[in-house]
Amino acid sequence: PERILQLNDVGVHFPTRDGLVKAVNGVSYHVNRGEVLGIVGESGSGKSVTARSIMRLLPKNAVDAGGSVQFRKRDGQEIVLSEQERLGKTMRSLRGGDIGMVFQEPMTALSPVHTIGTQIMRTVMLHQKVSKAQARQRAIELLTKVQMPRPNEIVDNYPHHLSGGMRQRAMIALALACDPCLLIADEPTTALDVTTEAQILELLKSLQQEMDMAIVFITHNFGVVADIADRIAVMYLGRVVETGTVDEIFYEPKHPYTQALLGSIPRLGKSHGKRLRTISGMVPDPYNVPSGCSFHPRCERAVAGVCNVRIPDVVHYASGQIARCHFPGTDLPDPDRMEAAQ
Ligand code: SF4
Numbered sequence: 001p002e003r004i005l006q007l008n009d010v011g012v013h014f015p016t017r018d019g020l021v022k023a024v025n026g027v028s029y030h031v032n033r034g035e036v037l038g039i040v041g042e043s044g045s046g047k048s049v050t051a052r053s054i055m056r057l058l059p060k061n062a063v064d065a066g067g068s069v070q071f072r073k074r075d076g077q078e079i080v081l082s083e084q085e086r087l088g089k090t091m092r093s094l095r096g097g098d099i100g101m102v103f104q105e106p107m108t109a110l111s112p113v114h115t116i117g118t119q120i121m122r123t124v125m126l127h128q129k130v131s132k133a134q135a136r137q138r139a140i141e142l143l144t145k146v147q148m149p150r151p152n153e154i155v156d157n158y159p160h161h162l163s164g165g166m167r168q169r170a171m172i173a174l175a176l177a178c179d180p181c182l183l184i185a186d187e188p189t190t191a192l193d194v195t196t197e198a199q200i201l202e203l204l205k206s207l208q209q210e211m212d213m214a215i216v217f218i219t220h221n222f223g224v225v226a227d228i229a230d231r232i233a234v235m236y237l238g239r240v241v242e243t244g245t246v247d248e249i250f251y252e253p254k255h256p257y258t259q260a261l262l263g264s265i266p267r268l269g270k271s272h273g274k275r276l277r278t279i280s281g282m283v284p285d286p287y288n289v290p291s292g293c294s295f296h297p298r299c300e301r302a303v304a305g306v307c308n309v310r311i312p313d314v315v316h317y318a319s320g321q322i323a324r325c326h327f328p329g330t331d332l333p334d335p336d337r338m339e340a341a342q
């Protein structure tokens with residue numbers, strides 16, 4: 001499969017009064033053309049910061065801690081988003097063009113002082129040579145595409161006239177304005193009631209297929225990710241700890257963190273709407289990342305002298321599944337490997 005997005009060893013740090021927060025610490029993942037990659041993790045795992053770093057939508061105090069992002073546009077052109085480019089012109093042309101973004105809170109993307117139509121028209125006219133009348137026509141088409149009720153009327157409404165679910169649809173229409181090949185969706189359904197959430201997920205799934213668009217779908221909800229994703233990356237304290245297909249992650253998780261998260265989740269199909277299980281041990285604290293494997297204080301399989309000392313390398317499986325653990329797998333830690341690791 002053709003990779004349209006590749007993150008290599010991306011790091012984002014925040015200097016604070018209480019020390020350096022390594023919010024994202026050497027994250028690598030990729031997205032294939034037309035697929036949905038789910039990013040799952042508790043809050044503070046760095047999943048949003050990683051996604052925002054792709055688009056350089058980071059707070060001012062964020063420090064780029066290295067790595068690279070490669071992106072392949074719909075026309076096949078490959079762009080390496082170095083720090084400079086991510087800050088400059090390339091980024092402005094990609095944002096709202098080849099890459100669309102939707103958030104949990106629609107008002108972070110929608111302006112309260114302009115009509116929905118005006119906002120979509122602006123984005124269309126920024127990226128395409130069209131007349132005002134054509135852009136308005138395009139806005140109505142997009143509102144129709146996201147199954148907005150009464151698109152001819154809504155186009156002249158302000159965001160505060162709309163319900164939460166309709167605002168979410170308006171934001172999706174705006175993100176789709178220039179036919180992106182990648183949509184970054186950061187908890188887009190988290191603030192919605194369960195019925196509206198299901199409708200928006202259905203909409204995103206059908207748009208993804210219809211438009212041959214890849215989606216990076218960020219959520220803390222395993223049920224949602226099971227519903228929409230093809231592959232999943234699990235994050236913990238600024239690192240990707242496991243990636244695999246949906247089936248691999250749900251039926252053959254190799255990393256103890258993934259296994260703990262799935263411990264009390266009802267199986268696929270019945271899991272919709274369930275939140276991640278609270279797992280025992282301290283809540284992860286980005287200010288105080290444990291030594292060695294940062295999951296070791298909560299890990300039932302941690303081996304003293306190994307896990308609390310050394311950061312585990314990535315283990316690759318033949319299927320493509322990846323786990324970052326000294327003792328991955330479904331069996332108890334193997335004594336031979338324990339000795340080798342020491
Ligand atoms: Fe647990 Fe050790 Fe694996 Fe970390 S490296 S997840 S502590 S077994």
Ligand code: MG
Pocket residue numbers: 047048187
């Ligand atoms: Mg977040």
